[in-house]
Amino acid sequence: NAAKYMERGGHIRLSAVQRGDDVEVRVHDTGVGIPVDKLPSLFQIFFQVDRSLERSQSGLGIGLSLVRRLVELHGGQVEARSEGVGKGSEFVVRLPVLLDLPKPSQSLAPSGNGQLVRTARRLLVVDDNRDSADTLAMLLRQTGYDVETAYDGLEGVEAAERFHPDVVLLDIGMPKLNGYDACRRIREETWGKRLVLIALTGWGQEEDHRRTTEAGFNAHLVKPVDPAALIGLLASLSVEDSELTRR
Secondary structure (H helix, E strand, O other): OOOOOOOOOOOEEEEEEEEOOEEEEEEEEOOOOOOHHHHHHOOOOOOOOOHHHOOOOOOOOOHHHHHHHHHHHOOOEEEEEOOOOOOOEEEEEEEEOOOOOOOOOOOEEEOOOOOEEEEOOEEEEEOOOHHHHHHHHHHHHHOOOEEEEEOOHHHHHHHHHHHOOOEEEEEOOOOOOOHHHHHHHHHHOHHHOOOEEEEEEOOOOHHHHHHHHHHOOOEEEEOOOOHHHHHHHHHHOEEEOOHHHHO
């Protein structure tokens, strides 16, 4: 929007700072501005500012409403500021930051059967929603994990055989091969019997938990997943230190 409602030669400034337990992101522009009396209604669905201010074909009036809803789902807030028409605008987004995340350990310890076990470090994220998969993978990499991604069930099975992860985070509703069947195929392989398989799905009823358990999953997490809770779970997992999982 800052670029869309900007005259040639204008300026956009982006800043991000941490304030306490929140990160505050500001997008400030020197564009056409917003009438002060329109600010209270700006985030209402289907609301549109006067078309005389448009710099391209008008949208449906749902973009900013969607922005507010997504930000609030993450426990944040968004607000718009402007001194009026021709005076630019500023959008401020505040989101909670993740603090004191557990770091994966590389230490080895004997298991009950005398085999060495280690904390899971190699992760495979499988989700047909590329944005979701890539965002989760980025978060996990920043926490210290070695992560690969796949974007459908078949690709996920092939990636698991090639990458030999310790843990697979597997979406259920996917094209080509759903998560249940992908889990079963992995479990059929010798190398897949020791993997930790975690279902990441929007379905959380008792029947859904039963189906993931029957398919061979070790755990069932309902989207949207709390990143801190997921990382805490991963940090607590131990896997057998064998050639099957390390080769």
